Amino acid sequence: MIENSSSNTKSLPTLPATKRVTLLTKPRLILRGVLLALALITIYSLITLDRAGLKFGEAFQSLGVNLKAMFLQPTVGQDTWALLLRALATSVGLAMLTTLLGALFAFFIAVFSARNLVPGWLATSIKAVMAFIRSIPTILWVLIYSVVMGLGANAAVVGLTFHSIAYLVKAYSESIEETSTDTIEALKASGVGFWPIIFQAILPSIIPALLSWTFIRFEINFANAIAVGAAAGADDIGYYLFMASGFYFNFHEVGLIVYLLLGVAIVLEIVSMKLRGHYLQKN
C-alpha cells in the first residue's frame, strides 16, 4: 500500500495538468442543448404571441367564475339525476363488457404469440399485427367502426374491444413468456398436451399478473368509454358531459359529472388495490 501511494504521487502531477477533468459527457451536452433550445423557443413564442385584444385580468376572472361554477356549485341542469346515474352505469358497463370481451379473446391470442409456446415466426407476426392495432388510438378505432356500423353503442363496444385485445395480448403474452420453460417441459415430458399445459400449468402461475393487467385495462377502458360516448354517441356519461359543456354551457352540470367520474375512479382504485393485495398475499 505504502509503496503504491508513493509511486502514485510521483506520477500524479503530470495527469491533471495536461487535461481538465470534465463531467460533461456527450449525452449530457445534448440534453442541455435541447433544454436551452426549448427555453429559447418558449420565450420567443410568448413575446410574439398574438393576444388579439385579450384582457388577462378579465380572462382569469371568468376562468375563476367558471371553475367556481364547476367545482363549488355542482348541480343537475337540463338532465335529471336518474338520467345521469343511468348514463354513468352505461359507461361502467361499457368498460366492463369491452374489458371482459377483450380479456377473453386476448388470452387465446396471447397463447399463440408467446415465444415459449409457439414457433418464433408465428409469435412475431401476431405481435406485429397487435402492435399495429395498438398504435392507432382507441378513439380512432371507434370512429372507424362508427363508419362501418353507424354511430352508437355497437361501434363503441367493437372499437373499445378491438384496442383492448391488442393491448392485453401484449401484456398477457409477456406474462406467459415469463413462466419458466422448464416447468412446461416437465409436463410435456409426461405426455401432457398443449391446452392442458396452458390451463393447468401456465394459467395458475400468471393469474396475479393477468388480473393486474386486466384491471389496468378496465380503468383505461372506463376513461375511453367517456371519450367514446361523446364521439360515437353511445348515450353514456361522456355524451352528457359533451352536451353540458359544449352545447348547453352548463358548467354546474359539468362539475357534477366530473365529481361522479371521480367517485367511480376512486372506487375502482380501491377495488383494484384490494384485489392486488389479495393476490400478492397469496404469492
Next chain:
Amino acid sequence: MLKVIHLNKTYGQTKRSLKDVNFTAQPGEVTAIIGPSGAGKTTILRSINQLIRDDSGQILLDDQDIRQSNKAGLRKIRHHIGMIFQNYNLISPLTALENVLHGRLGAKSTLAGVFGMYSAAEKSEALRLLQEVGLGDYAYQRCDQLSGGQQQRVGIARALMQHPKMILCDEPIASLDPKSTKIVMDILRQLAQEKQLIILINLHQIDIALDYADHIVGINSGEIVFEGPSTDVNDQVLQQIYRQAEQPEQAVTANEH
C-alpha cells in the same frame, strides 16, 4: 427393460454429440450414468423420452421403439416415463397435491385436462403417494414454501402418479444438501426394488453413484467407456471415464446453466 442401441446425435456445428451409444437398464435396478460435465449425460436422458430428437439409433422400452412412434404414440409412451429434474420443475404457486395430480394429466382427454377434472380415486392416490414420500402433512402447502428436498419428493410423487415403467432423473440431487440427498436417493432405490421400476439417473457425484446404483454407465465425450455392475468400478475405470475432464469442466458447466 430399456435398451439403447447405436444412438447418435450431433448438435449443429458444436462438438457435443453422442457417438454410437449402447447400454441397457433393467427394471428393479438403479442405473447411473456418470461422466464429466458436457459428456452427454443429459442428452442421453432427454433422448430417451425424445425431449431431444436424436439423429439415428434405437431406443427400446419393453421392445417398443420410442423413436418410431408418431406424435400421439409418443405422448402415450411419455406418460409411462416419469421424469424428475435438478430444479424440480413444479408449478410453484400450486399446492403439493395439485402438482402430484399433474402426473395424471397425460392420461386424460384434452377437455378433462384443461379443466383439471380428477376422480376421487386419483385424489386419494395422490395423497397416498405424498404420504409414501413422507410429505403427507404438506399436501396443501404451496410448493414454493417447501424446501428443495421436499420439492424433489413432490417431483417423485408426481412421476409415480404417472404409473411409470421407468423414471428418468436428471441430476436429481445436484441442488440438495447431504441429508436431503440421502432421503431422495433412498426413495429412488426403494422404488426400483419394490415397484420394479427402471430408474435411470444422471449423476455428478461418483460416491453417491457407487453407493446407490446397481448398474453404472460411464460416458466420456459422447462415448460409452464403461458399462457394468457398480462393483466392477475401480480406480482405473474412473480414470477412463473422467480422463481429460479436469480442464474443460468449468467452461462447460457455465454453458449448461
